[in-house]
Amino acid sequence: LRLSRIGEYGFHRLVLGLVEGSGCIVGPGDDAGCLPLNNGFVLLNIDGYDVSRAMLPWNTWYDVGWKAAVASMSDLVAKNARPLGLMASMGFRPDDDGMIVLEAVRGVRDAARRHGALLLGGDTNSSEARWIDVAAVGYSRRPVPRRGARPGDIVAVSGSFGLTGAGFHAYREGVDLGEWPGIREATSRPSLPLWLLDYGERMNECIHAAIDVSDGLAVSLHLLAEASGVRIVLEDVPIHQEARLYAEKYGLDPLQLALYGGEEYEVVVVIDEACSPPSKTHAVGRVEEGGGVYMGSKPIEKGGWDQFLSSQRE
Amino acid sequence: LRLSRIGEYGFHRLVLGLVEGSGCIVGPGDDAGCLPLNNGFVLLNIDGYDVSRAMLPWNTWYDVGWKAAVASMSDLVAKNARPLGLMASMGFRPDDDGMIVLEAVRGVRDAARRHGALLLGGDTNSSEARWIDVAAVGYSRRPVPRRGARPGDIVAVSGSFGLTGAGFHAYREGVDLGEWPGIREATSRPSLPLWLLDYGERMNECIHAAIDVSDGLAVSLHLLAEASGVRIVLEDVPIHQEARLYAEKYGLDPLQLALYGGEEYEVVVVIDEACSPPSKTHAVGRVEEGGGVYMGSKPIEKGGWDQFLSSQRE
Numbered sequence: 079l080r081l082s083r084i085g086e087y088g089f090h091r092l093v094l095g096l097v098e099g100s101g102c103i104v105g106p107g108d109d110a111g112c113l114p115l116n117n118g119f120v121l122l123n124i125d126g127y128d129v130s131r132a133m134l135p136w137n138t139w140y141d142v143g144w145k146a147a148v149a150s151m152s153d154l155v156a157k158n159a160r161p162l163g164l165m166a167s168m169g170f171r172p173d174d175d176g177m178i179v180l181e182a183v184r185g186v187r188d189a190a191r192r193h194g195a196l197l198l199g200g201d202t203n204s205s206e207a208r209w210i211d212v213a214a215v216g217y218s219r220r221p222v223p224r225r226g227a228r229p230g231d232i233v234a235v236s237g238s239f240g241l242t243g244a245g246f247h248a249y250r251e252g253v254d255l256g257e258w259p260g261i262r263e264a265t266s267r268p269s270l271p272l273w274l275l276d277y278g279e280r281m282n283e284c285i286h287a288a289i290d291v292s293d294g295l296a297v298s299l300h301l302l303a304e305a306s307g308v309r310i311v312l313e314d315v316p317i318h319q320e321a322r323l324y325a326e327k328y329g330l331d332p333l334q335l336a337l338y339g340g341e342e343y344e345v346v347v348v349i350d351e352a353c354s355p356p357s358k359t360h361a362v363g364r365v366e367e368g369g370g371v372y373m374g375s376k377p378i379e380k381g382g383w384d385q386f387l388s389s390q391r392e
Numbered sequence: 393l394r395l396s397r398i399g400e401y402g403f404h405r406l407v408l409g410l411v412e413g414s415g416c417i418v419g420p421g422d423d424a425g426c427l428p429l430n431n432g433f434v435l436l437n438i439d440g441y442d443v444s445r446a447m448l449p450w451n452t453w454y455d456v457g458w459k460a461a462v463a464s465m466s467d468l469v470a471k472n473a474r475p476l477g478l479m480a481s482m483g484f485r486p487d488d489d490g491m492i493v494l495e496a497v498r499g500v501r502d503a504a505r506r507h508g509a510l511l512l513g514g515d516t517n518s519s520e521a522r523w524i525d526v527a528a529v530g531y532s533r534r535p536v537p538r539r540g541a542r543p544g545d546i547v548a549v550s551g552s553f554g555l556t557g558a559g560f561h562a563y564r565e566g567v568d569l570g571e572w573p574g575i576r577e578a579t580s581r582p583s584l585p586l587w588l589l590d591y592g593e594r595m596n597e598c599i600h601a602a603i604d605v606s607d608g609l610a611v612s613l614h615l616l617a618e619a620s621g622v623r624i625v626l627e628d629v630p631i632h633q634e635a636r637l638y639a640e641k642y643g644l645d646p647l648q649l650a651l652y653g654g655e656e657y658e659v660v661v662v663i664d665e666a667c668s669p670p671s672k673t674h675a676v677g678r679v680e681e682g683g684g685v686y687m688g689s690k691p692i693e694k695g696g697w698d699q700f701l702s703s704q705r706e
Contacts, residue, residue: 079489079490079491080486080487080488080489080490081484081485081486081487081488081489081490081493081516081518082486082487084490086516089490089493089516090516092490092494093493093494093497093514093516096494096497096498096501096511097501097511097512097513097514098501098504098510098511098512099510100477100510100512106512106513107513108513110512110513111477111478111479111510111512111513111529112512113476113477113510113512113529115429115430115434115476115531116429116430116431116432117430118430120429120434120476120477120529120531122436122477122479122512122527122529123479123527124438124479124480124481124514124515124525124527125481125515126481126483126515126517126525127517128483128517128518128519128520128521130520131517131518131519162427162429162434163414163425163427163434163436164425165425165436165437165438165527166438167438167439167440167525169440169442169521169523170395171395172394172395172396173394173395173396174394174395175393175394175395176393176394176395176398176403176406177393179395179403179407180406180407180410183407183410184410187410187411187412190412196412196413196414196425196427197410197411197412198411198412198414198420198424198425198426198427198436199411199420199421199422199424199425200407200411200438201438201439201440201525202395202400202403202404202407203440203441203442203445203523204395204442204445205442205445205521205523206442206444206520206521207442207483207519207520207521207523209483209517209519209521209523211438211440211481211515211525211527213436213437213438213479213525213527215425215427215434215436215529217429217434
């Protein structure tokens with residue numbers, strides 16, 4: 079039962095039997111942990127990575143910390159929770175320069191600040207590998223689960239896609255990002271759609287379901303559809319203009335970049351058909367009865383980044 | 393500025409400038425992160441390790457998960473916060489057997505349950521090294537800081553010491569633990585003094601300061617004394633009977649085992665002299681004006697486990 083054979087999602091299914099619910103609508107297997115507390119909910123998340131597998135050649139150590147913090151807060155924002163505090167745990171080699179660790183911590187701190195949260199502390203560990211994990215805690219009066227999408231609902235997304243997919247292509251092919259500042263930014267210091275939380279507070283009966291898209295848009299839509307027991311039919315996916323230009327220059331399909339990029343910290347929100355989606359979102363499709371994800375009548379494959387299987391990034 | 397030269401505590405002093413306070417009495421540099429929320433406080437902690445550096449020959453993968461969970465919850469309990477929820481992030485090699493990962497997750501889940509908390513979820517990462525980080529969130533109506541000890545206060549501890557120090561000696565010397573079940577238990581599946589929380593709720597004006605002793609009793613007493621600007625004078629340290637027997641058999645100083653063991657998940661509580669310490673604690677000394685830690689008139693050195701310096705365990 080090698081991890082490389084069962085893959086990350088297969089393994090998660092095994093682990094799910096060990097995870098416990100707390101009476102919160104955001105339950106086991108959802109984006110973040112959730113606990114009822116004083117008429118509201120505390121949400122907890124942890125996210126991290128082995129630096130050698132995730133640091134891109136143009137990333138600084140500051141970016142390494144920044145991205146780990148954003149990845150951890152992303153799941154909170156997707157659940158309609160405001161990030162409040164972060165703590166980081168890192169592994170470094172004893173002969174590493176303390177300055178690179180400080181840069182990473184500074185990246186975590188600044189990403190926290192940018193999103194209204196505080197870096198509260200952390201832990202450093204002597205290790206053969208370099209890794210970083212960021213724990214994030216947030217608060218929500220009404221968390222939004224993955225399950226909850228109903229036929230007729232509107233599917234909307236918080237931004238446009240394709241920049242990170244282009245970035246991973248650039249990494250594989252050794253493309254210089256000098257003329258692609260958007261791609262560089264998206265893969266170095268992404269930021270989160272915190273403005274969704276205002277809608278979530280004012281109009282929270284309107285949001286039926288949500289998921290963060292850090293594993294890629296296609297897989298995230300599939301996970302939401304599976305959790306809700308519905309089909310998602312896309313009409314269109316907003317693709318970032320720079321990703322479109324990049325795809326054109328390198329002969330790539332821009333829709334593939336948009337669907338299978340990963341590490342794109344946007345949110346999919348599923349809105350009651352009687353409501354208007356948040357004004358800054360893009361409506362991309364509808365919920366129907368059935369299963370799976372379609373672009374019109376064409377099925378969209380689930381494929382995405384898997385930690386333990388070979389993936390499109392390698 | 394190699395980590396191996398500045399050491400873990402030296403590095404922490406550098407990082408402290410980046411950590412932010414939130415108006416909670418448990419502030420930057422204390423055992424855990426703390427955030428005011430709804431007339432109370434949410435406490436957050438993260439703790440982890442590189443498995444290759446911390447797994448003892450007699451530890452199972454279940455123990456690896458259990459110990460990481462206990463280490464993370466320990467700082468919450470020391471701050472008078474009840475652990476509520478945990479999330480784990482782990483690095484494993486793609487060719488690792490998924491069963492060892494599941495065993496580690498089961499250890500985290502069971503340690504959470506034993507201490508009244510829920511395992512809410514987690515994250516797995518492909519890595520060259522194997523590591524585990526556990527984030528723990530808890531709640532307190534009145535968190536207890538490191539700083540706060542005043543001259544005249546009583547210093548008490550939640551248990552007896554020496555078993556883990558003996559365990560690290562046994563590891564170095566290849567001693568078989570067959571006849572030392574207490575040492576084996578303390579270094580495999582330690583548990584936390586949750587009963588302190590009842591005292592903390594009923595008598596919370598009586599607790600002036602507290603610290604967890606996971607880095608060793610001597611260093612923890614020093615950190616508390618430094619944070620409070622006081623001297624701690626010990627009269628006695630409770631040493632576990634089995635640690636005493638072990639020390640006798642192998643010609644070791646039992647007090648050294650008790651002071652410099654580490655990974656002993658007890659709590660030091662500093663109690664107002666007008667109060668009775670919690671009935672299950674042992675009073676070990678007094679707070680005086682000045683600085684440092686003494687046994688009678690003899691100074692106790694700070695030495696303890698440091699992630700990046702050579703330490704007594706290696």
